[in-house]
Amino acid sequence: MTYFVARRLAFLVLVLIGISLITFFLSHVVPADPVRLFAGPRASPATIALLKHQLGLDQPLWRQYLTYIGGILHGDFGYSLLSHRPVSDDLRDYLPATIELTLAAIVLILAIGIPLGVVSAVWPGSIVDQIARVLTTTGVAIPAFWLGLMAQLVFFDLLGWLPEGGRLAANASPPPTVTGLYTVDSLLAGNLPLFAQSVVHLILPAVILAYGSLAVLTRQVRAGVLEALTQEYVRTARAKGLTRRRVVVGHALRNALVPATTVMGLQIGYLLGGALLVEDVFSWPGIGRYATLATLALDYNAVMAVTIVAAGIYVVVNLAVDLFYLVLDPRITY
Amino acid sequence: MILAGVLAVNPVTISHAAISSVSHALSRAGSTPHGFVNQGTVTLATDGSAADLDPASEELASSDLIDRNIGNTLVDLKGSSVSQVVPSLATSWHISNGGKRYVFNIRKGVYFHSGNLLTSADVVYSLVRTIKAGLTNSYLLSRFISNPTKQIRSTGKYTVEIDLKHPQQFLLPALADSYVCMIVDSKTLKAHQVKGDWGHAWATSHDVGTGPYTIKSWQHNQQITLVRFPKYWGGWNGKHFSKVIIQTVPESSSRRELLERGNADVTFDLTPQDFQAMKKEKGLKVVQPYGTEVDYMQYTEYGPLKSPYARQAISYAFDYNALINGAMKGYARRANGPIPHVLLGYNPHGFQYQTNLTKAKQLFQKAGVKPGTTLTIDEYPSTDLDAAAEILQAQLAQIGIKLQIKQMTEATYNGILYGSEPPSKRPSLMPFGWWPDFNDPYDMAVTLVDSHSAPPTGANGGFYKDARVDALLNQMETAPRAKLIADAHKLQDIVTRQDPAALWVCEPAQASVLRSNLKGYVFNPLELQTYNFYPMHH
Numbered sequence: 001m002t003y004f005v006a007r008r009l010a011f012l013v014l015v016l017i018g019i020s021l022i023t024f025f026l027s028h029v030v031p032a033d034p035v036r037l038f039a040g041p042r043a044s045p046a047t048i049a050l051l052k053h054q055l056g057l058d059q060p061l062w063r064q065y066l067t068y069i070g071g072i073l074h075g076d077f078g079y080s081l082l083s084h085r086p087v088s089d090d091l092r093d094y095l096p097a098t099i100e101l102t103l104a105a106i107v108l109i110l111a112i113g114i115p116l117g118v119v120s121a122v123w124p125g126s127i128v129d130q131i132a133r134v135l136t137t138t139g140v141a142i143p144a145f146w147l148g149l150m151a152q153l154v155f156f157d158l159l160g161w162l163p164e165g166g167r168l169a170a171n172a173s174p175p176p177t178v179t180g181l182y183t184v185d186s187l188l189a190g191n192l193p194l195f196a197q198s199v200v201h202l203i204l205p206a207v208i209l210a211y212g213s214l215a216v217l218t219r220q221v222r223a224g225v226l227e228a229l230t231q232e233y234v235r236t237a238r239a240k241g242l243t244r245r246r247v248v249v250g251h252a253l254r255n256a257l258v259p260a261t262t263v264m265g266l267q268i269g270y271l272l273g274g275a276l277l278v279e280d281v282f283s284w285p286g287i288g289r290y291a292t293l294a295t296l297a298l299d300y301n302a303v304m305a306v307t308i309v310a311a312g313i314y315v316v317v318n319l320a321v322d323l324f325y326l327v328l329d330p331r332i333t334y
Numbered sequence: 335m336i337l338a339g340v341l342a343v344n345p346v347t348i349s350h351a352a353i354s355s356v357s358h359a360l361s362r363a364g365s366t367p368h369g370f371v372n373q374g375t376v377t378l379a380t381d382g383s384a385a386d387l388d389p390a391s392e393e394l395a396s397s398d399l400i401d402r403n404i405g406n407t408l409v410d411l412k413g414s415s416v417s418q419v420v421p422s423l424a425t426s427w428h429i430s431n432g433g434k435r436y437v438f439n440i441r442k443g444v445y446f447h448s449g450n451l452l453t454s455a456d457v458v459y460s461l462v463r464t465i466k467a468g469l470t471n472s473y474l475l476s477r478f479i480s481n482p483t484k485q486i487r488s489t490g491k492y493t494v495e496i497d498l499k500h501p502q503q504f505l506l507p508a509l510a511d512s513y514v515c516m517i518v519d520s521k522t523l524k525a526h527q528v529k530g531d532w533g534h535a536w537a538t539s540h541d542v543g544t545g546p547y548t549i550k551s552w553q554h555n556q557q558i559t560l561v562r563f564p565k566y567w568g569g570w571n572g573k574h575f576s577k578v579i580i581q582t583v584p585e586s587s588s589r590r591e592l593l594e595r596g597n598a599d600v601t602f603d604l605t606p607q608d609f610q611a612m613k614k615e616k617g618l619k620v621v622q623p624y625g626t627e628v629d630y631m632q633y634t635e636y637g638p639l640k641s642p643y644a645r646q647a648i649s650y651a652f653d654y655n656a657l658i659n660g661a662m663k664g665y666a667r668r669a670n671g672p673i674p675h676v677l678l679g680y681n682p683h684g685f686q687y688q689t690n691l692t693k694a695k696q697l698f699q700k701a702g703v704k705p706g707t708t709l710t711i712d713e714y715p716s717t718d719l720d721a722a723a724e725i726l727q728a729q730l731a732q733i734g735i736k737l738q739i740k741q742m743t744e745a746t747y748n749g750i751l752y753g754s755e756p757p758s759k760r761p762s763l764m765p766f767g768w769w770p771d772f773n774d775p776y777d778m779a780v781t782l783v784d785s786h787s788a789p790p791t792g793a794n795g796g797f798y799k800d801a802r803v804d805a806l807l808n809q810m811e812t813a814p815r816a817k818l819i820a821d822a823h824k825l826q827d828i829v830t831r832q833d834p835a836a837l838w839v840c841e842p843a844q845a846s847v848l849r850s851n852l853k854g855y856v857f858n859p860l861e862l863q864t865y866n867f868y869p870m871h872h
Contacts, residue, residue, distance in 0.1 A: 034745075036752045036790060042393075042473045042781060045791065050468050083554055084386035084538045093554055157591070164588060166556070170377050170581050170597060173551060173559070283583060285556040293555065298745045 001326075008322070012315045019311045020072070020304065024065050027300040034298045038081040055079060068301075072308070078301035082294050087305045090290060095309065096180025097167060098279070098286030102271050103181075104206035109214045109264070114253075117221025117260075121229065122248055132218055139215020144274050148208045148281035155204060162204050165283035168197055205282040209274055213267040220263045224256025231255075258328055265321035272310050369571035373871045376575045376852070379589040379598040380863075383555040383582040388537035389460075389516040391469035395863035396582075398513040402864045403560055403578065404447070405516035405543030408438055408457065408509045413856050416626070416676055416773040419506045423452065423517050423544065424494075433501030440492040444567040446519040447541050447548040454488035459520035461486050461496075461509075467532040471514040474771055477811075478502045500812060507772035512861060514771070518542040546868040547578055557581045560867075573854075573871035593618060593847050600855075600865065602846040605717055606663035609845050619850045622665060622843040625859040626674045626769040626778070629666075629718055630836040631711065631726070632796040634764065636757035638703045645834040647697035648763075649687045651729045652722075652837055661721030666840040671826040672768070672779045674841050676859045678815075679775030679822025685831040695733045705734025709762035712740045714747040719765040722839045726763075737763075751795040763837070764795045769862055775822035776810040783807075783825075783835045798835040803828055 035052050036043075043051075052058045055078075056067055071078060077087035120132040156164040167182050168174060175185040175194055182198035228234060229252050237247045276288030283289075287306050294302030382396035389401060409427075412418040424438040444452040462482040465472050478498060479485045489495045498505065509515045519542040523533030526540075536542075541549045546568060547560035560578040562570065581598065583589045590608050592598035594615065604612070613620045633645045658666045673680045698705075709730070711723050727737040740761065742750075751764055770778035781792040784807050785799035806825045810818055829835040844862055848855060854870040 033749060033753060033790075036749070039470050042792070043470050044473060047468055047470060047472060048790070082385065084391075085535075090554065164591060166581075170557065170579050170592075171375055171577075174553065283556075283585075283588070285553065290555070296743045296745050298749065 005319070005323070008315075008319045012312065012319070015315055016308055016312060017069075020069065020308055021065070023304045023307045024068065024300075025061070027298075027303055028061060034081050034300060068304070077305035077308075080294070080299055080302045082297045082299040082302055087301050090302065091287065091305060091309060092180075094285060094287045094290040097284060098272075098275050098288060100167075100181040100183060101202065101205055101209060101275060101279070101284060101286055102268075104183075104202050105210035105213070105271055108206060108210040109217055109267075112210075113214045113217035114221055114257075114260075117218045117256075118225055118248060118253055120218065120222045121225035121252075122244075124226070132222065136215040136219045139211050139213075139218075142211075143277075144208055144212060145277040145281055147211060148205070148278055151204050151208055152281070163201050165201075165205075165281070167201050167284065168194070169201075172197060205278050205284050208281075209271060209278045212274060213264075213270055216267060217260060217264060220260045221253075221256055224259055225252050228252035228255045254328065258325060261321055261324055261328065265318045268317045269314050272313065371573040371871075373573050373575045375577040375579060376600070376867060376870060377579040377581060377592075377598045378865060379581050379583045379592045379601040381582075381584055381586070381589070381603045384552075384558060384580075385554075386538045387540070387542075388469070388534055389514055389518065390464050390467045390471055390532065390537070391534065392513060393470055398861075399580065399864040400549075400558060400560075401516050401543070402512045402545075402861065403547045403867055404541050404545040404549060405512070405518070406545050407512055407515045407517060409506055410512075411507070411510050411858055411860065414623075414858050416858070416860050417507070417678070419510055422510075423457070427506075431497075433503075434498045436496040436498075436505065437489070438494045438496075440494060441567060442492055444544050445563075445565045446522070446544050447563055448519050448522050450519050450521050452517070452544055453491050454494045456520045457494045457517055458486050458488045459523075460517045461515065463518070463523075463532050464514060467534060469534065474508055474511060474514045478505050478508065502812075503815060504772055504774045504777070507774070511771050512864070516543060546574075550577075555582055568868065575867055575870060578867045590847075593849075599849045599852055600846060602844070602863065604845070604847065606661070606665045609665060609847065610663055612847050617850050618847055619852075620845060620847050621855070621857070622845040623857045623859070624667065624675065624841055625844040625857075625862045626677055627767055627844070627862060628669045628672055628674050628769070628778075628841055629716075629722075629765070629767040629839045630669065630672070630782075631719070631722065631763040631765045631839060632782075632794075632836045633798070633834060634757050634760045634762055634796040635798050636760070637762070638701075638707050638709060639762055641701035641703075642833045643697045644701035644703050646831075647694040647701065647703070648726070648730070649830075649834050649837055650690045650697065651694035651726070651733065651735075652687070652839075653689050653725050653729050654687070654840075655689070656725050657718065657722050658840060661725065662718055662840070662842070665843040665845055666718055667843070669838040669841045671830040671838055672782050672835075673775050673822055673826055674769070674778075674859075677770065677775055677778060678773050679819050679826075681823040681826050684823065684826050687830075689729075691729065691733055694729075698733065698735065703735070706736070708736040708738055710738045710740065711763040711765065712742060712747055712750060712761040713765050714742055714744040716765070716767070718840060718842050719767070722837075723763075723765065726837070751793065752789050754790050757797045760795070760797075765839070766793065766795070767842075768793065770860065772860060775818065775825070776807060779822075779825060779829075780807050780811075783829050794835075796835065798829075800828060800833045800835075803833075803835075 035048055035057055039048050039051055056064055068078060075088055080087045080090055083090050116132050120129040123129060152164050155162040174182060175189045175191055178185050178188050183195060186194040186198055234247060234252055237251050275286055276291060279286045279288040280292055291306040380396060382394060384397040384400045385394060386392040386397055387400055406423050408422060408424040409419045410422040412420045423441050425441045427436055427438045429436055440454050440457055465475050465482045485497045487495050522542055523537060526536035527533045528535055546563060546566045548563045550559045550561040552558045558580045562576045586604045589601040590604055593601050609620050612618050633639045639645055654668060670684050670686050713719060713723050723739050727739060730737050768782060781787050782794055783798050783803050785804050787794040788797045789795055803825060806821045810821045813821060830838060851872050
């Protein structure tokens with residue numbers, strides 16, 4: 001297994017190099033001078049030249065790329081033309097917000113998707129199964145941004161139950177930073193009202209982000225459990241007198257979770273991409289929103305950093321998924 | 335805090351009123367809460383986010399908004415005046431040597447937010463830095479001062495002398511520019527200087543000012559919270575907000591929602607329909623003053639628009655009423671050239687186009703532009719200019735000219751506008767908006783219509799070139815007041831009527847929505863999209 005993990009980590013490095021090459025050269029193909037935009041219309045040619053030199057943009061492309069890669073190895077993602085500060089500072093501010101949102105979505109997906117898929121499979125045609133089918137159909141058909149806008153309209157505008165966006169209310173101060181996750185940090189600070197506020201602000205964006213992946217997981221679990229329930233070993237388990245719960249959860253679900261775990265790992269990529277739209281709708285200050293602003297501002301360094309970080313997260317998560325198989329199915333070896 | 339001694343700028347005047355000691359007494363009193371009536375928190379919902387607070391480089395209105403509240407300049411514009419200058423960090427000044435020597439007396443007992451005391455060394459450092467750092471804003475004072483280390487000197491702990499090569503009537507208004515000429519904490523910046531950057535990296539995201547508010551917290555692209563600086567030299571007598579929250583809310587519908595629900599107190603940059611609707615709402619008020627912004631569509635002087643007759647034709651074809659009273663619902667007024675109504679040099683009797691499609695058709699014929707010709711316009715999302723493009727398209731269609739509209743993001747658009755593409759590769763029209771740094775028609779016009787301001791040097795994206803305009807601008811740079819005004823009138827006529835540089839679309843109203851009980855808001859036509867929160871109260 002050590003060899004397996006080492007090989008996958010080596011693969012991660014290759015993936016990141018490939019992504020950095022592609023995004024670097026693609027972003028430099030865009031016919032616009034970001035330094036000119038950054039410096040403004042009144043900047044003299046001397047100022048432009050100075051800024052280009054300071055930012056290293058007067059070097060040949062290949063040297064710029066090597067300098068950039070060298071910087072990344074030291075945690076330096078360059079300078080953001082959008083925020084006028086190191087990209088690593090921006091990532092430090094924005095990434096925890098996305099992690100918090102994504103984790104909340106994952107909790108919802110797993111907590112709802114798995115039980116719903118199981119119940120739907122065990123009692124096909126029941127009211128729960130009907131609800132699950134509506135959920136799975138709408139989840140894959142309706143775009144997240146539209147759903148988000150409708151959710152704001154209903155829960156904020158009409159009912160006034162939930163806030164329209166942001167991580168906290170305008171007049172609230174964030175908790176002291178430990179993890180960057182406001183829910184965790186407020187608990188660590190013993191600030192229960194702030195914890196409650198951060199949870200309330202998390203509800204709508206997390207639900208909207210989770211919705212699409214919830215649909216996919218529910219369907220996958222349902223299909224997996226349905227198939228497992230027709231297998232010989234399940235019949236044997238029933239014949240042995242095991243309870244229904246034991247048969248379904250201990251045997252059928254466990255086997256159905258193997259392909260479901262694969263799907264869930266792939267859904268991480270969807271969640272990261274979906275976060276971009278959800279963060280925009282709910283003014284959630286995560287890397288998705290940062291990426292949107294950076295793209296619109298032609299901020300090469302920020303765009304590349306977000307791409308590389310997202311790719312790294314995706315590969316690491318899928319490595320974790322592969323390792324999780326060992327827990328689920330002892331027959332699997334690497 | 336009201337300071338005595340209002341001063342009208344006059345290049346001939348070399349004496350002025352002394353400033354009372356009230357300001358000094360109040361600066362001592364400012365450190366105690368006596369007389370302070372705490373108004374709590376005021377929240378502004380804004381569309382942009384502050385990025386760079388360094389006065390030597392920042393040029394976003396959202397950053398200027400912060401600097402205006404955390405910093406001070408030597409002098410200030412009085413209230414909503416574009417020309418009257420009042421003391422700020424300078425308590426008084428003396429102009430001599432035929433207008434070439436300025437001696438400023440610096441206010442004593444002023445603290446930076448770091449706790450350092452302001453002296454003349456900080457003033458000299460700040461002004462020299464703005465020029466010598468060579469960053470975005472070095473152009474402003476470079477116009478007046480070519481050798482800052484020699485020309486700007488400290489002649490005592492609280493006196494600064496500026497020597498000019500020629501008399502400069504606009505030096506004082508330039509020094510009142512809140513985002514370029516902010517006086518910064520030299521000790522702190524020197525301590526954080528890295529590789530000769532004049533402390534730029536530090537100043538980008540730290541508070542180095544003397545203003546009434548200081549930064550308490552900053553979640554980038556989300557919210558910035560300012561709290562009152564107890565030692566503010568202007569004092570805290572009377573009603574003042576102790577906390578200012580500036581929230582970034584890019585969607586105008588969300589900003590409107592926040593005001594309507596009472597979750598914010600001030601916002602701006604909504605649609606005309608929003609302003610109209612909110613005017614009727616209880617508890618809110620809409621103010622719509624006019625600033626110095628002019629929105630226009632620059633003509634690319636090439637191909638079909640090479641001839642001034644073709645450009646005049648478009649100016650005649652456009653339906654100004656449809657834009658101003660239709661699309662903008664009255665939240666705009668006619669622009670008659672690059673010089674706005676409130677700016678020095680505006681000619682109220684200048685030529686104004688009246689929509690006339692017949693005349694437009696004749697002029698196109700005269701220019702050799704046949705029916706069926708296609709013109710192009712690149713644009714980015716902007717309420718009035720989007721509408722203007724569509725109105726123009728409809729008007730031109732009636733006389734057989736096709737206008738192709740291409741939408742893009744603002745960054746991509748700016749890349750084209752300031753890029754190095756020649757006129758042959760540019761669209762026929764390029765919309766934009768502009769306002770000056772101070773009350774000077776030269777400052778307003780030079781970047782737009784001077785042939786030397788063609789990209790990549792400036793914003794003359796249409797490569798407009800008229801030798802008469804270049805000559806006039808050359809004179810205007812140093813002309814005395816009466817000549818300056820006369821030259822500005824001539825320039826206005828050339829670039830509007832004779833040889834149009836642009837379709838001068840409108841001057842948009844700088845409308846804001848505020849809570850009805852919010853008082854003390856003073857709009858200045860030169861300080862657009864910013865708010866001075868210190869005098870505001872319930």
